[in-house]
Amino acid sequence: MRIVIKIGTSTLAHPTGHLNIRRVEELCKIISDIKNSGQEVIVVSSGAIGMGVGKLGLRSRPTDIPTKQAAAAVGQCELMYTYDKLFSEYNHTVAQLLITGDDVKCEDRHANFSNTLNRLLELGALPIINENDTVSTKEIVIGDNDTLAAIVAESVKADKLILLSDIDGLYTADPHTNPDARLIHRVTNINDVIDLAGGSNGNQGTGGMVTKLQAAQICLACGCDMVIANGNDPANLYAILEGQEVGTTFTGGAL
Numbered sequence: 001m002r003i004v005i006k007i008g009t010s011t012l013a014h015p016t017g018h019l020n021i022r023r024v025e026e027l028c029k030i031i032s033d034i035k036n037s038g039q040e041v042i043v044v045s046s047g048a049i050g051m052g053v054g055k056l057g058l059r060s061r062p063t064d065i066p067t068k069q070a071a072a073a074v075g076q077c078e079l080m081y082t083y084d085k086l087f088s089e090y091n092h093t094v095a096q097l098l099i100t101g102d103d104v105k106c107e108d109r110h111a112n113f114s115n116t117l118n119r120l121l122e123l124g125a126l127p128i129i130n131e132n133d134t135v136s137t138k139e140i141v142i143g144d145n146d147t148l149a150a151i152v153a154e155s156v157k158a159d160k161l162i163l164l165s166d167i168d169g170l171y172t173a174d175p176h177t178n179p180d181a182r183l184i185h186r187v188t189n190i191n192d193v194i195d196l197a198g199g200s201n202g203n204q205g206t207g208g209m210v211t212k213l214q215a216a217q218i219c220l221a222c223g224c225d226m227v228i229a230n231g232n233d234p235a236n237l238y239a240i241l242e243g244q245e246v247g248t249t250f251t252g253g254a255l
């Protein structure tokens with residue numbers, strides 16, 4: 001099975017912007033084990049800006065483009081340094097791919113990026129992808145890693161995309177404000193739930209339910225299942241791959 005795992009900033013970092021060491025160590029261990037069991041894994045990781053904020057000692061996530069790009073330049077190094085160090089402990093080789101909207105829109109560049117990804121998988125490496133935030137301006141930005149992860153899943157014909165976030169999945173209402181909100185375990189028709197999208201709840205990442213449902217649309221259109229699950233418990237990854245009912249699964253066919 002070919003799996004894309006998207007890790008959101010809120011899963012990787014404390015609200016301070018500094019690395020959540022326990023969480024990231026656990027994630028790298030479990031992803032390594034999943035790879036050892038024979039699955040092909042691609043990681044789409046956010047966290048560059050968030051970690052840059054921590055490392056540069058900024059008081060909050062920047063809103064202006066130059067500071068965001070500067071924070072991403074600093075944070076992306078720390079991100080890859082951390083992944084390289086932790087995955088190396090389990091004998092896995094990481095590869096960094098940074099892409100922009102142009103790399104997806106332009107046919108040749110898209111083909112190059114898909115070919116590189118496929119070759120990395122053949123070589124047994126673990127591709128770790130993020131948007132190239134340091135050069136992404138308004139004209140070429142993909143904008144959020146939920147969409148980026150779905151584009152990656154589509155490009156490499158993945159079987160499953162797992163979005164790890166700070167929420168358990170898609171609810172019938174906003175669980176932060178409505179105590180009657182129920183978790184929806186399975187969605188087979190995106191039109192049934194499209195009205196349930198709210199904005200981004202966290203102050204660390206970019207995505208929210210809107211971007212996750214857009215990602216689900218891309219996945220369902222290309223026959224890839226998508227799961228939204230809570231990244232606070234990295235063991236959710238095992239449970240999802242064992243077919244347990246975790247988070248919200250978007251599927252066009254039988255599980």
Ligand code: GLU
Binds near residue numbers: 206
């Ligand atoms: N590319 C951004 C970062 O690494 C994250 C975008 C997102 O979380 O959707 O900080």
